Amino acid sequence: MNILINGRSADITLEKEKNLGDVLSGLEEWLYGSGHHVSGINVDGERVNALSFSGVMDRPVEEISDLSVTTSSWAELAVEALLDTRRDAEDYENTEFGQRAQFFSAWRESPEARHLENRFPGLFRTACMVFSGEALNPGELRSLIDERIREMKDPSGELGLLSRLVEETALRLEDLPLDIQTGKDGRAAETVQIFSALAEKILRIFGILKAEGFEVSGLMAEGLPVYTYIEELGTALKELLAAYESKDVVLVGDLAEYELAPRLRNIYRVINTPASTAEPGRM
Numbered sequence: 001m002n003i004l005i006n007g008r009s010a011d012i013t014l015e016k017e018k019n020l021g022d023v024l025s026g027l028e029e030w031l032y033g034s035g036h037h038v039s040g041i042n043v044d045g046e047r048v049n050a051l052s053f054s055g056v057m058d059r060p061v062e063e064i065s066d067l068s069v070t071t072s073s074w075a076e077l078a079v080e081a082l083l084d085t086r087r088d089a090e091d092y093e094n095t096e097f098g099q100r101a102q103f104f105s106a107w108r109e110s111p112e113a114r115h116l117e118n119r120f121p122g123l124f125r126t127a128c129m130v131f132s133g134e135a136l137n138p139g140e141l142r143s144l145i146d147e148r149i150r151e152m153k154d155p156s157g158e159l160g161l162l163s164r165l166v167e168e169t170a171l172r173l174e175d176l177p178l179d180i181q182t183g184k185d186g187r188a189a190e191t192v193q194i195f196s197a198l199a200e201k202i203l204r205i206f207g208i209l210k211a212e213g214f215e216v217s218g219l220m221a222e223g224l225p226v227y228t229y230i231e232e233l234g235t236a237l238k239e240l241l242a243a244y245e246s247k248d249v250v251l252v253g254d255l256a257e258y259e260l261a262p263r264l265r266n267i268y269r270v271i272n273t274p275a276s277t278a279e280p281g282r283m
Contacts, residue, residue: 005071019059173264
């Protein structure tokens with residue numbers, strides 16, 4: 001069997017592989033360290049698609065002359081899945097009401113749905129709610145997807161745009177005790193929601209930067225390794241949400257003003273400063 005990867009001959013010796021499925025599993029393991037995954041397969045000149053995939057996996061190695069594999073980085077695959085889901089949201093809007101259940105069932109088995117479930121579980125759940133008619137609307141889903149695409153394509157740029165929002169949110173956290181004491185429950189609830197979403201976004205972008213070569217091993221925040229600091233931020237957030245649910249006003253105020261507000265500013269500064277000066281080609 002001749003094996004080509006991205007159009008180039010691959011010097012791979014088959015040993016225990018009996019069928020195409022075995023070969024592809026071995027290739028995925030081999031590619032894993034490079035951050036790439038198989039994104040396209042051609043067997044003897046014929047493209048393998050979602051419909052024919054299961055039918056060729058058991059095909060014996062000796063019956064295959066040429067295997068051509070295309071690989072993509074995890075970021076490229078993620079953007080592709082997001083774009084496909086965005087198009088799906090547009091198709092859903094144009095689908096007749098009586099056929100939407102069938103649409104959702106078919107989408108649930110699609111490659112983009114499986115990728116979203118693995119890489120973006122929260123967004124996957126949101127898409128399921130939209131396509132099943134439970135909540136939101138396709139327009140709101142597209143907005144969420146557009147945000148994730150911006151994060152994937154330009155994580156450092158997207159992070160840099162958050163500076164003003166970070167400061168405004170930190171100030172709202174410092175005002176949270178007074179909001180609760182003066183009966184501004186709506187504003188207090190909004191502050192908690194904004195902070196939770198913002199912290200999640202910052203940490204999400206941090207993960208993207210790390211996957212694309214952003215050096216994090218030496219990053220420190222208030223004398224702590226950045227990972228330890230992030231864990232403590234997550235713990236403080238959980239404590240805030242629990243205290244808010246139990247209406248423990250004193251604890252909510254202390255956590256918001258003395259823990260979360262300064263931690264939000266610090267984690268943003270620690271991540272954004274080196275990210276904004278990194279070489280464009282490394283992101």
